[in-house]
Amino acid sequence: MHVDMPLEELKTYTGKSPKPKDFDEYWERALQELENQPLDYQLERVQYPSSQVDCYNLYFTGIGHAKIRCMLAKPKHIQKAGPGIVMFHGYGNSSGDWFDKVSYAALGFTVLAMDCRGQGGYSTDPLSVNGTTLRGHIIRGLDDPNPDHLYYRNVFLDTVQTARILMSMEEVDENRVGVYGVSQGGALATVCAALEPRIKEMVAAYPFLSDYQRVWEMDMASSAYEELVYYFRQFDPNHEKHEEIFNRLGYIDIQNLADRIKARVLWVTGLKDTICPPSTQFAAYNKITSNKELLLYHEYGHEYLLGLSDKAMERFSKL
Numbered sequence: 001m002h003v004d005m006p007l008e009e010l011k012t013y014t015g016k017s018p019k020p021k022d023f024d025e026y027w028e029r030a031l032q033e034l035e036n037q038p039l040d041y042q043l044e045r046v047q048y049p050s051s052q053v054d055c056y057n058l059y060f061t062g063i064g065h066a067k068i069r070c071m072l073a074k075p076k077h078i079q080k081a082g083p084g085i086v087m088f089h090g091y092g093n094s095s096g097d098w099f100d101k102v103s104y105a106a107l108g109f110t111v112l113a114m115d116c117r118g119q120g121g122y123s124t125d126p127l128s129v130n131g132t133t134l135r136g137h138i139i140r141g142l143d144d145p146n147p148d149h150l151y152y153r154n155v156f157l158d159t160v161q162t163a164r165i166l167m168s169m170e171e172v173d174e175n176r177v178g179v180y181g182v183s184q185g186g187a188l189a190t191v192c193a194a195l196e197p198r199i200k201e202m203v204a205a206y207p208f209l210s211d212y213q214r215v216w217e218m219d220m221a222s223s224a225y226e227e228l229v230y231y232f233r234q235f236d237p238n239h240e241k242h243e244e245i246f247n248r249l250g251y252i253d254i255q256n257l258a259d260r261i262k263a264r265v266l267w268v269t270g271l272k273d274t275i276c277p278p279s280t281q282f283a284a285y286n287k288i289t290s291n292k293e294l295l296l297y298h299e300y301g302h303e304y305l306l307g308l309s310d311k312a313m314e315r316f317s318k319l
Contacts (some may be wrong), residue, residue: 003301004218004278007271015283017213018247019256026147026251031195034157037063039168043072048098052076053105055098057122058112060165062158069122070162073101074110074171083319084172086163087113088181088188091137091208091224094121100309109316112166116155116184123158127151132235136227138209142248143235152209152252159192163199174198176319178263180312183224183276183302184208186268187254190284193265194257201319202261203312205268206302211280212249223275255280258287265292266315268308275302 005013020026044057056072075082085104089095095113104111118125118137129151131143140151147153159179167174178201181189186207193199208224215221221228232239250256267285269278285294297305 003272003274007296010278010282012286013279013282014286015211015214015255015280016217017211017253017255017283018243018250019253020247020250023251023256027195027257030148030153030157031160033063034160037061037161039161039165041165046098048102050102050106053102055102058165060161062117062123062161063154064127066117066126066154066158067124068117068158068162069115070165071095071098071101071113071115072111073098073105075105075108078171081171081173082108082110083176083178083316084110084112084166084169085316086159086166086177086179086189086192087111088159088179088185088192089113089116089121090182091184092119094119104313104316107313110166110169110172112162114158114162114188116188117158118151125151127154132231134227134234135230138212138225138249138252139227139231142231142245147248147251150248150252155188156191156195156252159188160195163192163196167198176200178202178316178319180204180316182206190254190261191257193263194254194260197260197262199263201315202263203266203268203315205305205308206270206273206276207254207281207284208276209252210254210276211283212253213246214280214283215277216246218277218279220274220277255284255287258284259289261288261290263290264315264318265290266295266311267292268295268297268305270297270300270302270305272299272301
């Protein structure tokens, strides 16, 4: 039983949500603003019972004076610059436990895991916007006259700054850096690889933040996307601004950035996903033009995927 289009249709689907006419200028301007952000950071040692890995909280100042916290795990004894991985977490959560970062670091990777501003971790969100902030982050800034005030614009830039900080470390070879994430984390891995062309390897599982209009038309704007329902119910019940809203969301739609990716890609989708429908994921995947591989979990949805961690490790071992 399909929860979305048949697989053959998914393989050619390229999305319904609009791409703003000034999309490229929007992101070039954003990246130019990021150039003025220093790569300075502060480290705070964390005690962890490992004879092979050192752990730290790393803090840097992001766009808008946000204090961004990352988890840094690196091998104790590094003889030469090695590979690095940037990790991103799911919606509303944090970077989680140290165990998975330490596992990679014990194998020679330097790992930097970013807490998204204003979510479940320790990163702050000082963004001030006009309009509602009810029920979630996708709609934060939708009613502000300035589209630069969209919440996810700054989170997307934080991913790039995090990757650049990792690349600047003397123990990391800037040409051997990958990105990894699931759900919102998969979206942010996609964005980071799109906006930082030096990323070499990308593993993204059932990415969020894609093809908002498709989600709406499928009547699946629940759970992760439920704030779209709240927005229209409370602030535009007659959908007078329908086209304007979905065009504005186009600035933070990962499918519109996907064609910028230069990294090797492992894209992972569960075909029973009712949280981030498969078609929304394919809308982005089908626009990737770099070396890519699609890994399908036919009987799985938005959940733990058996064997994924090992497959991700296998990909990153090629860095």
